[in-house]
Amino acid sequence: MLVYFIRRLGQAALVVAVMGAIVFVSIYMVGNPVDVLANPNADAKEMAEIAGRLGLDKPLHEQFALFVWNALHGDLGRSFVFNEPALKLIIQRMPATLELAFAALIVSVLIGIPLGMLAGLWPHSVWGRGIMTGSILGFSLPNFWIGLMLILLFAVQLRWLPSGGRGETVTVLGVPVSFLTVDGLRHLVLPAFTLALYKAALVIRLARAGTREAMLQDYVRFARAKGLSPSRIILVHVLKNIMIPITTVLGLEFGGMIAFAVVTETVFAYPGMGKLLIDSIGRLDRPIIVAYLMMVVVVFVVINFVVDLIYAALDPRVRLSEQGS
Amino acid sequence: MVVSRTALLAGTVLACVAVPAVAQELKIGVASEATSIDPHFHNVGQNNALRRHIFESLVFVDAAQKPYPGLAASWKAVDDTTWEFKLRPGVKFSNGQDFTARDVVYSVCRIPTVENSPSNFTIATKGIESMETPDPLTLVVKTKGPYPLMPLDMGVFGIISAQASGAGADLKFKKGGCEGLGTPPKSADFNDPAKAVGTGPYKLAEYTRGTRLALERNDGYWGAKPHWKTVVFRPITSAGPRVAALVSGDVDMIENPPIQDFDLIKKAGLTIVQGLSNRIIYVHLDQFTGPDWKTPGVKGTDGKNPFLDKRVRQAMSKAINRDAIVDRIMGGVAKPAGELLPVPLFGTSEDRKPEKYDPEGAKKLLAEAGYPNGFELTLGSPNDRYINDEKVAQAVAQMFTRVGIKTGVDSMTASTFFSRRNKYEFSAYLAGWGADTGEMSNSIVALIATQDAAPGFGNTNRGRYSNKTVDELTRKALTTIDDKEREKLLQEASKVGMEDYGIIPLHFEVTPWAFRKTITYTPRVDQYTLAYEVKPGQ
Numbered sequence: 001m002l003v004y005f006i007r008r009l010g011q012a013a014l015v016v017a018v019m020g021a022i023v024f025v026s027i028y029m030v031g032n033p034v035d036v037l038a039n040p041n042a043d044a045k046e047m048a049e050i051a052g053r054l055g056l057d058k059p060l061h062e063q064f065a066l067f068v069w070n071a072l073h074g075d076l077g078r079s080f081v082f083n084e085p086a087l088k089l090i091i092q093r094m095p096a097t098l099e100l101a102f103a104a105l106i107v108s109v110l111i112g113i114p115l116g117m118l119a120g121l122w123p124h125s126v127w128g129r130g131i132m133t134g135s136i137l138g139f140s141l142p143n144f145w146i147g148l149m150l151i152l153l154f155a156v157q158l159r160w161l162p163s164g165g166r167g168e169t170v171t172v173l174g175v176p177v178s179f180l181t182v183d184g185l186r187h188l189v190l191p192a193f194t195l196a197l198y199k200a201a202l203v204i205r206l207a208r209a210g211t212r213e214a215m216l217q218d219y220v221r222f223a224r225a226k227g228l229s230p231s232r233i234i235l236v237h238v239l240k241n242i243m244i245p246i247t248t249v250l251g252l253e254f255g256g257m258i259a260f261a262v263v264t265e266t267v268f269a270y271p272g273m274g275k276l277l278i279d280s281i282g283r284l285d286r287p288i289i290v291a292y293l294m295m296v297v298v299v300f301v302v303i304n305f306v307v308d309l310i311y312a313a314l315d316p317r318v319r320l321s322e323q324g325s
Numbered sequence: 326m327v328v329s330r331t332a333l334l335a336g337t338v339l340a341c342v343a344v345p346a347v348a349q350e351l352k353i354g355v356a357s358e359a360t361s362i363d364p365h366f367h368n369v370g371q372n373n374a375l376r377r378h379i380f381e382s383l384v385f386v387d388a389a390q391k392p393y394p395g396l397a398a399s400w401k402a403v404d405d406t407t408w409e410f411k412l413r414p415g416v417k418f419s420n421g422q423d424f425t426a427r428d429v430v431y432s433v434c435r436i437p438t439v440e441n442s443p444s445n446f447t448i449a450t451k452g453i454e455s456m457e458t459p460d461p462l463t464l465v466v467k468t469k470g471p472y473p474l475m476p477l478d479m480g481v482f483g484i485i486s487a488q489a490s491g492a493g494a495d496l497k498f499k500k501g502g503c504e505g506l507g508t509p510p511k512s513a514d515f516n517d518p519a520k521a522v523g524t525g526p527y528k529l530a531e532y533t534r535g536t537r538l539a540l541e542r543n544d545g546y547w548g549a550k551p552h553w554k555t556v557v558f559r560p561i562t563s564a565g566p567r568v569a570a571l572v573s574g575d576v577d578m579i580e581n582p583p584i585q586d587f588d589l590i591k592k593a594g595l596t597i598v599q600g601l602s603n604r605i606i607y608v609h610l611d612q613f614t615g616p617d618w619k620t621p622g623v624k625g626t627d628g629k630n631p632f633l634d635k636r637v638r639q640a641m642s643k644a645i646n647r648d649a650i651v652d653r654i655m656g657g658v659a660k661p662a663g664e665l666l667p668v669p670l671f672g673t674s675e676d677r678k679p680e681k682y683d684p685e686g687a688k689k690l691l692a693e694a695g696y697p698n699g700f701e702l703t704l705g706s707p708n709d710r711y712i713n714d715e716k717v718a719q720a721v722a723q724m725f726t727r728v729g730i731k732t733g734v735d736s737m738t739a740s741t742f743f744s745r746r747n748k749y750e751f752s753a754y755l756a757g758w759g760a761d762t763g764e765m766s767n768s769i770v771a772l773i774a775t776q777d778a779a780p781g782f783g784n785t786n787r788g789r790y791s792n793k794t795v796d797e798l799t800r801k802a803l804t805t806i807d808d809k810e811r812e813k814l815l816q817e818a819s820k821v822g823m824e825d826y827g828i829i830p831l832h833f834e835v836t837p838w839a840f841r842k843t844i845t846y847t848p849r850v851d852q853y854t855l856a857y858e859v860k861p862g863q
Contacts, residue, residue: 031744037443039368043781081360083441083512155573163569166536269561271535284740
């Protein structure tokens with residue numbers, strides 16, 4: 001197990017290193033930040049000074065070496081535009097994105113599971129068919145379009161909800177959160193719903209398939225024979241069993257929602273990490289782009305690493321076959 | 326007397342009832358967020374607009390970019406190399422301290438020391454050789470040679486408090502590094518409302534990057550008090566959501582509504598104002614004469630650079646139907662251009678009209694120049710920097726094609742475009758130039774003066790046009806203190822450059838703002854959104 005652990009750790013470190021090199025070099029190829037940042041009136045001398053201040057005058061390999069050295073010391077560079085550590089800027093935006101992702105997760109479960117179970121219990125009814133057709137829309141309508149339509153309806157026409165931005169925050173344990181204020185919740189509804197719609201469609205499909213399968217299982221028949229009420233069978237026995245695959249899939253999807261809520265955040269001018277990424281790409285703020293992508297890489301590598309370890313712990317064949325090869 | 330006082334009181338009470346507290350707040354959706362509260366960190370439009378609320382400069386410019394007294398009550402050129410600024414008495418910083426000449430010296434001294442600045446303000450202080458403060462309200466600035474633009478330069482940067490920033494008692498200006506500067510504040514320090522100490526009409530109240538920036542009226546302000554007690558700026562970078570925020574009533578005013586949404590905005594009962602900007606959209610043609618230069622994207626000329634022939638440049642200018650571009654692509658929200666700045670800005674001439682659309686004349690000129698069958702060309706253009714930039718480039722390309730120059734458009738995002746342009750990868754490109762100072766020398770120096778590092782000429786002259794007469798006239802203008810004479814020289818320089826077709830001007834952009842019916846705003850040539858100039862309407 002120890003050998004397996006060390007080998008997997010080495011592989012994970014290699015992936016991070018390779019991704020770091022790819023991200024850094026590819027960002028280096030896209031434009032010259034000085035051309036974007038400098039005041040248009042700046043002359044050649046000032047442009048050179050700016051490049052010097054931002055460390056852009058050094059050759060690529062030196063910049064990369066410096067980046068690696070600093071990264072090993074936990075410093076992923078300073079934003080060109082804000083003159084603050086890139087990681088700090090990203091982490092400042094993290095609560096907003098986490099809040100949005102969690103809200104979306106809850107919405108997708110609240111919509112997806114009841115509808116999915118209804119469709120699973122009565123697959124041939126009008127309701128069952130209607131829900132499944134609806135879920136196709138959830139899959140196929142583009143995210144930004146849904147967002148814009150929701151804004152048009154609820155913000156522009158009905159004026160029930162704000163059109164974008166993040167609401168009032170309160171500080172809990174040093175973290176500014178908005179879901180504890182009415183204003184914050186009002187701001188959260190539309191973006192969370194937009195982000196949740198695709199996931200909800202996914203949950204509907206999983207819940208329907210799970211329910212149809214579970215209804216044929218022996219334990220359901222047994223429960224029925226025992227004389228349990230149908231509501232207890234569905235809400236306790238069936239629900240618990242279909243939650244296992246749904247939880248697994250949503251867990252995987254959740255990482256993606258955090259890392260790539262870019263479109264939703266842009267449409268709703270929501271100050272999360274994705275918005276920061278998009279703005280930084282437009283401004284060629286390289287340190288933020290690199291730090292963000294590196295963070296995503298590390299998060300995914302860590303998740304995979306942990307999953308691999310769990311597999312190995314659960315299934316001896318995995319580590320045995322590794323030893324054999 | 327008693328009666329009138331009672332009437333007055335009743336009036337006040339009524340006014341209070343009629344105008345609830347919320348009406349004292351103004352919410353503005355801005356297209357780009359200031360990158361720092363520090364007025365000296367980043368010399369870029371949105372930062373400069375924000376700093377005017379909190380930190381003021383010696384010289385102000387009005388909506389048409391004409392300078393008028395700000396923190397300096399008056400100024401004059403004592404001799405060719407000396408400017409004297411008389412500062413306004415009775416001005417206080419928001420922390421209660423008096424504003425004096427020492428603060429100006431300190432601000433000029435601090436500007437070059439700002440760490441990691443992506444573009445600093447030394448551009449506006451480089452003309453200063455020495456600074457003296459004979460008394461607290463007098464500032465004497467010496468320059469190396471005659472320097473007529475000193476008052477304009479003094480309008481570019483904001484003044485911060487020397488005392489609040491920890492200046493030493495022995496503060497003294499010295500070119501290349503001041504004495505007694507102490508430890509200047511870091512840029513991030515200004516994000517704290519207690520440290521952002523300026524003389525402006527507003528004070529910083531709250532700043533959450535990416536979400537909102539709130540300003541609070543400075544009740545001790547020396548000038549006319551602004552109407553709004555609090556002002557909130559919300560960054561909404563995408564145009565669609567910005568319009569939605571306005572129409573839904575989340576904000577009271579937005580910058581830059583897109584032309585295609587004008588009807589929707591008007592239908593929702595909102596107002597749109599438009600004002601001519603100092604930004605020219607132009608086409609530049611590669612006129613490099615150095616050895617071994619191949620014109621990228623030009624084909625069918627046997628390796629010759631067609632743009633070195635004035636007739637070709639003239640033909641291309643004649644080929645463009647500027648009225649059609651303005652009408653059909655810009656929706657009327659632009660003005661055809663005949664030179665680099667619009668009338669009435671300093672150095673422009675009433676009689677410089679836009680080139681007439683004349684495709685037949687263009688074909689004739691091309692034939693005379695030896696290109697009866699035209700040639701092939703690639704026109705570079707950004708696609709997210711100027712209003713409808715890509716569409717304009719496509720229209721220009723079609724118009725060139727119509728007279729025989731088969732033109733394709735290579736458009737890309739601004740960050741890539743400018744990097745490639747600066748490496749001369751386009752023999753012809755479309756771009757824009759906003760003259761920060763609002764006078765002709767800025768445009769000429771940037772766009773058509775011969776590239777020369779020493780005086781800092783031609784930085785954006787990426788067509789590498791060169792004309793000795795233009796250079797000579799411009800250099801003379803830049804050392805002529807007398808305004809009338811300088812304007813004449815600049816008008817002449819502009820005329821020479823335009824008649825030589827050194828650059829092809831297309832149109833001046835018009836900047837739109839949209840807001841609810843109850844407020845008014847006078848459009849500014851410099852495109853700034855200034856909350857203290859937003860007035861309640863009818």
